[in-house]
Amino acid sequence: MTPIVAVIGGGQLARMMAAPATALGITLRVLVESSEAAAALPAHETVVGLPTDPDAVARLLAHPRPAALTWEHEHIPAEVFDAAAAAGVPARPGLHALLYAQDKIEMRARMDALALPNPAWAHVETEDEVEAFLAVHGGAGVLKTARGGYDGKGVRVIGSPGEATDWLRAAADGGPRVLIEEKVPFDRELAVLVARRPSGELRAWPTVESIQRAGVCSEVIAPAPDLHGAVADEAARIASEIAHGLDVTGVLAVEMFVAGDRILINELAMRPHNSGHWTIDGSRTSQFEQHLRAVLDLPLGDTTPTAPWTVMANVLGGARIALASALAEVDDAGAKIQLYGKGVRAGRKVGHVNVSAGTREEAYARAVAAAAIVRDGGGA
Amino acid sequence: MTPIVAVIGGGQLARMMAAPATALGITLRVLVESSEAAAALPAHETVVGLPTDPDAVARLLAHPRPAALTWEHEHIPAEVFDAAAAAGVPARPGLHALLYAQDKIEMRARMDALALPNPAWAHVETEDEVEAFLAVHGGAGVLKTARGGYDGKGVRVIGSPGEATDWLRAAADGGPRVLIEEKVPFDRELAVLVARRPSGELRAWPTVESIQRAGVCSEVIAPAPDLHGAVADEAARIASEIAHGLDVTGVLAVEMFVAGDRILINELAMRPHNSGHWTIDGSRTSQFEQHLRAVLDLPLGDTTPTAPWTVMANVLGGARIALASALAEVDDAGAKIQLYGKGVRAGRKVGHVNVSAGTREEAYARAVAAAAIVRDGGGA
Numbered sequence: 192m193t194p195i196v197a198v199i200g201g202g203q204l205a206r207m208m209a210a211p212a213t214a215l216g217i218t219l220r221v222l223v224e225s226s227e228a229a230a231a232l233p234a235h236e237t238v239v240g241l242p243t244d245p246d247a248v249a250r251l252l253a254h255p256r257p258a259a260l261t262w263e264h265e266h267i268p269a270e271v272f273d274a275a276a277a278a279g280v281p282a283r284p285g286l287h288a289l290l291y292a293q294d295k296i297e298m299r300a301r302m303d304a305l306a307l308p309n310p311a312w313a314h315v316e317t318e319d320e321v322e323a324f325l326a327v328h329g330g331a332g333v334l335k336t337a338r339g340g341y342d343g344k345g346v347r348v349i350g351s352p353g354e355a356t357d358w359l360r361a362a363a364d365g366g367p368r369v370l371i372e373e374k375v376p377f378d379r380e381l382a383v384l385v386a387r388r389p390s391g392e393l394r395a396w397p398t399v400e401s402i403q404r405a406g407v408c409s410e411v412i413a414p415a416p417d418l419h420g421a422v423a424d425e426a427a428r429i430a431s432e433i434a435h436g437l438d439v440t441g442v443l444a445v446e447m448f449v450a451g452d453r454i455l456i457n458e459l460a461m462r463p464h465n466s467g468h469w470t471i472d473g474s475r476t477s478q479f480e481q482h483l484r485a486v487l488d489l490p491l492g493d494t495t496p497t498a499p500w501t502v503m504a505n506v507l508g509g510a511r512i513a514l515a516s517a518l519a520e521v522d523d524a525g526a527k528i529q530l531y532g533k534g535v536r537a538g539r540k541v542g543h544v545n546v547s548a549g550t551r552e553e554a555y556a557r558a559v560a561a562a563a564i565v566r567d568g569g570g571a
Numbered sequence: 572m573t574p575i576v577a578v579i580g581g582g583q584l585a586r587m588m589a590a591p592a593t594a595l596g597i598t599l600r601v602l603v604e605s606s607e608a609a610a611a612l613p614a615h616e617t618v619v620g621l622p623t624d625p626d627a628v629a630r631l632l633a634h635p636r637p638a639a640l641t642w643e644h645e646h647i648p649a650e651v652f653d654a655a656a657a658a659g660v661p662a663r664p665g666l667h668a669l670l671y672a673q674d675k676i677e678m679r680a681r682m683d684a685l686a687l688p689n690p691a692w693a694h695v696e697t698e699d700e701v702e703a704f705l706a707v708h709g710g711a712g713v714l715k716t717a718r719g720g721y722d723g724k725g726v727r728v729i730g731s732p733g734e735a736t737d738w739l740r741a742a743a744d745g746g747p748r749v750l751i752e753e754k755v756p757f758d759r760e761l762a763v764l765v766a767r768r769p770s771g772e773l774r775a776w777p778t779v780e781s782i783q784r785a786g787v788c789s790e791v792i793a794p795a796p797d798l799h800g801a802v803a804d805e806a807a808r809i810a811s812e813i814a815h816g817l818d819v820t821g822v823l824a825v826e827m828f829v830a831g832d833r834i835l836i837n838e839l840a841m842r843p844h845n846s847g848h849w850t851i852d853g854s855r856t857s858q859f860e861q862h863l864r865a866v867l868d869l870p871l872g873d874t875t876p877t878a879p880w881t882v883m884a885n886v887l888g889g890a891r892i893a894l895a896s897a898l899a900e901v902d903d904a905g906a907k908i909q910l911y912g913k914g915v916r917a918g919r920k921v922g923h924v925n926v927s928a929g930t931r932e933e934a935y936a937r938a939v940a941a942a943a944i945v946r947d948g949g950g951a
Binding site: 214529542 | 573590595612869871873877899907911922
């Protein structure tokens with residue numbers, strides 16, 4: 192018996208599910224946007240199409256029937272859940288959970304209801320409401336579209352109501368709703384990654400620190416350095432309460448701000464996440480293997496780190512990837528490369544490197560250097 | 572630029588090349604015997620056919636042209652090399668090297684020519700020759716067909732010439748030639764795995780000990796325990812001399828007997844090998860990644876172990892694989908599972924487990940227990 196897991200989305204997150212699926216004898220059937228998608232070649236079976244296309248979704252769910260349906264991004268139409276239910280394929284996480292990763296207004300309201308720590312925030316429909324929010328929060332705020340954002344898109348720091356006009360108008364015309372959040376003067380960003388299976392079993396990886404540049408994750412340090420015990424406990428508690436409270440199945444990433452002794456929830460993702468790529472080389476069980484185990488309701492894997500420190504550095508496309516000249520240098524840095532098979536263009540995440548080492552400084556320096564070598568083609 | 576590596580053979584060795592190919596952005600195009608083959612789903616591109624079928628080989632080598640052709644078993648017809656040369660695709664290793672992994676008589680003669688340590692051996696064509704050999708080697712010998720054997724097939728311990736009759740007759744009728752070797756009273760079996768690229772760069776993993784049961788590898792202990800420094804040096808020297816002397820490209824496995832203070836060459840394989848499966852979880856660079864790097868003439872990877880001890884235990888089919896019930900127990904043993912996607916039948920290698928630990932005893936006990944759990948379905 193070879194269980195089939197159906198995945199929506201052909202990017203690097205689906206791509207990186209292929210290796211653990213193969214190791215565990217799981218067949219990975221992926222709905223890819225095109226045959227050029229990052230996941231198209233590594234996927235065991237592919238269906239080309241969009242999740243908005245009922246025929247494509249039907250082929251994804253067709254005989255032999257998948258044991259579970261999951262995805263690598265949140266942009267899943269509600270009709271997909273109906274189709275899965277009709278086909279008898281459990282969708283994991285369910286729409287009742289995924290909603291809170293799809294819609295930032297729903298998420299904020301639910302965090303409030305669970306008494307979990309939000310930044311100050313408000314659903315805004317008019318410039319007057321924006322102005323009122325700015326007036327009581329130091330004249331600056333973070334404007335977000337409730338749906339559709341990623342990697343810094345759909346997010347804008349503003350200092351005046353006029354900077355919200357276009358999104359407010361779009362919302363009034365039926366576009367995504369808009370919210371505003373206080374601009375948290377944070378000291379650092381943490382991410383907690385957990386996995387939960389339908390039975391309720393939950394496993395967490397150590398809390399990590401995420402370094403962002405221009406709204407895009409640049410490096411992840413595992414574990415988060417010099418983390419106060421109370422802060423670590425609180426971060427883990429928040430992620431666990433969200434996973435259980437929202438009935439999440441699969442991997443859940445909770446991004447958080449630390450500001451002084453406050454921890455505030457930033458964003459949720461219900462799928463493998465960039466902040467967990469370090470687990471491929473730095474943990475007994477990677478987030479990709481764990482996600483497959485969780486959505487299949489299999490026992491979850493050991494999340495123990497395999498080294499004192501692991502640093503992940505994203506390779507952001509800009510130049511070219513010259514594997515042959517880079518490989519020796521990167522290897523000398525003790526780095527493991529993961530490329531995503533994507534066309535290179537400025538700022539795009541085209542791969543990452545992981546470096547494990549005995550000290551944080553060493554792992555960090557080597558990872559940053561290795562990512563630069565991969566991006567720029569090496570010096571030799 | 573995505574280099575394509577063409578691979579002949581659809582078994583687990585080709586299957587396990589898929590994950591590192593994906594990570595390095597290499598496209599793996601595999602000639603599989605059937606669409607049910609172990610490598611068929613994980614391969615990035617598949618051609619269904621046999622290496623004896625010129626049309627299938629032509630499709631394997633077709634546009635876009637592979638950067639290299641390699642394989643996961645030695646049974647490659649000479650015509651394949653002609654086809655690769657005509658298509659401008661380098662075959663690695665070349666036939667001038669692979670010959671010595673295909674034919675045990677050629678291999679023994681070449682080891683003699685290189686002054687490397689063979690057991691006593693003879694090419695035999697008659698029962699009289701067998702009798703003469705047995706007479707001077709204690710009345711017992713190991714009879715082998717020069718070609719076509721694997722996993723204990725094509726190998727037979729004999730004590731009288733009559734036990735050789737069928738194979739000698741087959742050889743006289745145009746079947747594989749036959750050789751006889753002294754029955755080495757060995758204390759243990761070692762394997763040395765190296766990789767070599769066309770430029771001549773060579774990297775070795777630590778020498779391992781291989782435990783055989785009924786002619787099939789059962790466990791591999793990395794590194795080989797309590798290995799005398801002189802023995803370790805000699806084993807490494809032999810493997811290096813073979814790789815350079817035979818102009819091997821890709822991974823080379825040299826299986827050796829240790830008998831007192833003698834080391835004797837047992838068999839050669841020019842491809843990833845069961846004795847190197849521990850490298851997937853126990854070395855910075857796995858043998859599957861290294862083979863791809865070597866045949867593409869890319870810089871070779873760091874072979875440093877990631878733990879003091881890693882033990883690989885094969886899962887030999889007999890019962891059933893019950894992943895769901897086994898996974899929690901296996902995980903508690905710190906084991907990483909690799910399944911081959913093959914139908915289960917008695918004695919067949921259907922997967923393996925790797926366990927890394929601080930002591931050999933712990934790694935060994937856990938690996939054997941985990942393999943038994945995977946095979947038998949777990950107790951919970």
